[in-house]
Amino acid sequence: xxxxxxxxxxxxxxxxxxxxxxxxxxxxxxxxxxxxxxxxxxxxxxxxxxxxxxxxxxxxxxxxxxxxxxxxxxxxxxxxxxxxxxxxxxxxxxxxxxxxxxxxxxxxxxxxxxxxxxxxxxxxxxxxxxxxxxxxxxxxxxxxxxxxxxxxxxxxxxxxxxxxxxxxxxxxxxxxxxxxxxxxxxxxxxxxxxxxxxxxxxxxxxxxxxxxxxxxxxxxxxxxxxxxxxxxxxxxxxxxxxxxxxxxxxxxxxxxxxxxxxxxxxxxxxxxxxxxxxxxxxxxxxxxxxxxxxxxxxxxxxxxxxxxxxxxxxxxxxxxxxxxxxxxxxxxxxxxxxxxxxxxxxxxxxxxxxxxxxxxxxxxxxxxxxxxxxxxxxxxxxxxxxxxxxxxxxxxxxxxxxxxxxxxxxxxxxxxxxxxxxxxxxxx
Amino acid sequence: xxxxxxxxxxxxxxxxxxxxxxxxxxxxxxxxxxxxxxxxxxxxxxxxxxxxxxxxxxxxxxxxxxxxxxxxxxxxxxxxxxxxxxxxxxxxxxxxxxxxxxxxxxxxxxxxxxxxxxxxxxxxxxxxxxxxxxxxxxxxxxxxxxxxxxxxxxxxxxxxxxxxxxxxxxxxxxxxxxxxxxxxxxxxxxxxxxxxxxxxxxxxxxxxxxxxxxxxxxxxxxxxxxxxxxxxxxxxxxxxxxxxxxxxxxxxxxxxxxxxxxxxxxxxxxxxxxxxxxxxxxxxxxxxxxxxxxxx
Numbered sequence: 154x155x156x157x158x159x160x161x162x163x164x165x166x167x168x169x170x171x172x173x174x175x176x177x178x179x180x181x182x183x184x185x186x187x188x189x190x191x192x193x194x195x196x197x198x199x200x201x202x203x204x205x206x207x208x209x210x211x212x213x214x215x216x217x218x219x220x221x222x223x224x225x226x227x228x229x230x231x232x233x234x235x236x237x238x239x240x241x242x243x244x245x246x247x248x249x250x251x252x253x254x255x256x257x258x259x260x261x262x263x264x265x266x267x268x269x270x271x272x273x274x275x276x277x278x279x280x281x282x283x284x285x286x287x288x289x290x291x292x293x294x295x296x297x298x299x300x301x302x303x304x305x306x307x308x309x310x311x312x313x314x315x316x317x318x319x320x321x322x323x324x325x326x327x328x329x330x331x332x333x334x335x336x337x338x339x340x341x342x343x344x345x346x347x348x349x350x351x352x353x354x355x356x357x358x359x360x361x362x363x364x365x366x367x368x369x370x371x372x373x374x375x376x377x378x379x380x381x382x383x384x385x386x387x388x389x390x391x392x393x394x395x396x397x398x399x400x401x402x403x404x405x406x407x408x409x410x411x412x413x414x415x416x417x418x419x420x421x422x423x424x425x426x427x428x429x430x431x432x433x434x435x436x437x438x439x440x441x442x443x444x445x446x447x448x449x450x451x452x453x454x455x456x457x458x459x460x461x462x463x464x465x466x467x468x469x470x471x472x473x474x475x476x477x478x479x480x481x482x483x484x485x486x487x488x489x490x491x492x493x494x495x496x497x498x499x500x501x502x503x504x505x506x507x508x509x510x511x512x513x514x515x516x517x518x519x520x521x522x523x524x525x526x527x528x529x530x531x532x533x534x535x536x537x538x539x540x541x542x543x544x545x546x547x548x549x550x551x552x553x554x555x556x557x558x559x560x561x562x563x564x565x566x567x568x569x570x571x572x573x574x575x576x577x578x579x580x581x
Numbered sequence: 582x583x584x585x586x587x588x589x590x591x592x593x594x595x596x597x598x599x600x601x602x603x604x605x606x607x608x609x610x611x612x613x614x615x616x617x618x619x620x621x622x623x624x625x626x627x628x629x630x631x632x633x634x635x636x637x638x639x640x641x642x643x644x645x646x647x648x649x650x651x652x653x654x655x656x657x658x659x660x661x662x663x664x665x666x667x668x669x670x671x672x673x674x675x676x677x678x679x680x681x682x683x684x685x686x687x688x689x690x691x692x693x694x695x696x697x698x699x700x701x702x703x704x705x706x707x708x709x710x711x712x713x714x715x716x717x718x719x720x721x722x723x724x725x726x727x728x729x730x731x732x733x734x735x736x737x738x739x740x741x742x743x744x745x746x747x748x749x750x751x752x753x754x755x756x757x758x759x760x761x762x763x764x765x766x767x768x769x770x771x772x773x774x775x776x777x778x779x780x781x782x783x784x785x786x787x788x789x790x791x792x793x794x795x796x797x798x799x800x801x802x803x804x805x806x807x808x809x810x811x812x813x814x815x816x817x818x819x820x821x822x823x824x825x826x827x828x829x830x831x832x833x834x835x836x837x838x839x840x841x842x843x844x845x846x847x848x849x850x851x852x853x854x855x856x857x858x859x860x861x862x863x864x865x866x867x868x869x870x871x872x873x874x875x876x877x
Binding site: 435438441442445449450451482483485486 | 705810847849852853856857858859860
């Protein structure tokens with residue numbers, strides 16, 4: 154029996170994935186509403202393929218708020234989501250509290266595996282506190298692709314107290330079921346490996362964002378350049394080279410903050426990381442700057458349509474969402490927002506910010522339309538209809554969710570990241 | 582960096598302007614009066630801030646509900662030496678002595694973008710301040726002097742760091758739009774350093790005054806750069822001036838003596854604070870300047 158403690162987004166996807174491989178799994182969370190919903194196949198997260206996977210694995214998995222059910226487990230994963238504050242620092246209190254609480258129910262030989270996002274040094278300290286064998290397993294959840302990543306991992310990075318010792322056979326059998334390389338290493342290396350992966354991603358994103366901005370100013374086209382880079386084996390076809398509105402989502406920012414903190418603590422140079430953070434902040438406000446230049450400074454009482462609230466498509470997560478950040482800057486303007494999954498709370502809505510029922514309704518009467526999350530629904534929208542219902546012609550599509558040629562043919566004044574302003578007749 | 586203390590803008594009770602006869606001071610007091618705000622504009626002739634007795638005079642003049650704008654300084658054309666620095670600091674010392682004793686509704690210090698090193702690009706409010714000459718050192722020191730004083734009396738404090746301001750009423754003849762327009766009118770020529778490749782942000786005087794006024798109306802606290810976010814090369818500025826004057830002005834280049842430098846501003850902070858603020862374009866500003874000052 155495999156246990157999961159802390160049914161976060163990661164915990165839910167991982168537990169169901171392990172169940173789908175034929176292992177018996179019990180998912181524990183103190184929130185009874187959550188476990189009760191999961192027992193009824195009601196998922197609190199949106200992930201492509203997750204509903205089907207749960208339906209197929211239902212005989213293998215159960216959910217409970219009774220910690221005694223963990224007594225039968227040979228391996229228990231801790232997958233609580235570690236929240237961050239406004240400075241992207243982790244609050245580890247709830248995680249250590251939960252581990253201490255459930256440890257009382259575990260057999261001494263039960264293997265405890267931490268999946269949660271922990272800073273370097275955490276596992277070594279925890280190992281001193283608990284009696285159970287402790288491992289830390291690196292997970293790099295990608296919202297919207299979590300099922301695919303969980304079922305077909307590239308590799309398992311496993312932090313151990315002593316990597317020279319073999320992994321326990323039950324744990325190794327479980328990992329081998331996913332048919333990928335297993336890399337045991339000391340706790341600190343594994344904890345830093347996870348951050349290192351994210352730093353490489355941030356580095357690529359920062360390159361894309363820095364060069365995309367130059368493209369916008371001098372009339373080059375980043376979408377022509379990026380494919381050339383991806384064909385370079387040293388860079389690679391899966392590299393993160395799409396320009397974006399800074400670094401969003403929470404986890405990358407957490408790791409940036411952790412590296413800056415470690416550099417301060419150990420006196421190492423993290424100037425480049427600080428530069429990435431500064432560049433991220435700068436690019437986050439690209440839409441505001443573009444809106445100001447094209448609409449806000451040109452119209453007395455503009456109405457704005459905003460498509461997308463989630464921080465990326467196929468997720469309900471709005472943590473560090475550029476869209477919500479933008480809406481916070483536009484409080485003095487009339488804004489109609491729409492998202493296929495996210496609903497604005499009552500506090501978020503106001504006199505001037507309303508939620509539309511559909512994409513077209515959000516665009517109706519708008520001086521400008523901004524596509525803040527590139528949901529598939531938007532890329533297939535009827536642009537001719539959108540053009541007809543809008544009052545203005547400004548279309549800001551940072552992530553290139555829409556067909557640029559179609560937008561220009563419809564006489565939109567079209568802006569996107571990495572491209573100079575384009576109108577019918579050519580680049581401006 | 583910038584925080585509005587008031588949710589909605591409202592006219593200050595009274596604005597007391599130190600440095601009221603300067604380029605910005607003159608335009609600001611005119612604008613505030615136009616907006617219905619009572620203004621007490623004081624020049625160095627009315628009040629010599631460099632002498633210790635000015636503290637007592639300030640006590641006579643200022644009231645708790647006043648918004649004080651400190652725009653008084655000896656500019657680089659009056660001297661770049663230590664003597665000028667010390668005189669500027671004495672002025673700050675006297676004003677600060679008053680502020681630390683008495684709480685005001687609001688304090689604004691008009692600093693300068695000179696506090697940033699030329700290598701910083703783009704300049705933001707959070708960019709490091711690394712003064713490389715006495716004028717820049719004076720401004721950063723004054724910023725801190727007033728900050729400490731304002732903290733003591735719990736007076737809300739704002740620092741504004743303008744880039745080069747141009748427009749009607751400018752008393753200086755520094756390199757840029759002001760000098761270009763004057764020489765274009767008088768001599769039908771504009772002389773550039775090198776090919777005029779350096780890029781700078783040029784803020785129209787009316788925009789500068791409107792931004793200061795907007796900050797006063799929200800009782801904004803923190804630091805804000807006053808810039809347009811669009812930099813133009815001196816060659817482009819000269820070309821636009823020649824175009825505005827329309828007298829076949831000749832643009833003369835010269836051998837370059839110094840390396841080319843660029844200064845750009847990231848004005849996101851301004852857009853956040855005043856999202857509907859409209860800047861005057863360089864072309865419009867130069868045309869207005871020419872119409873007002875040169876053509877009469």
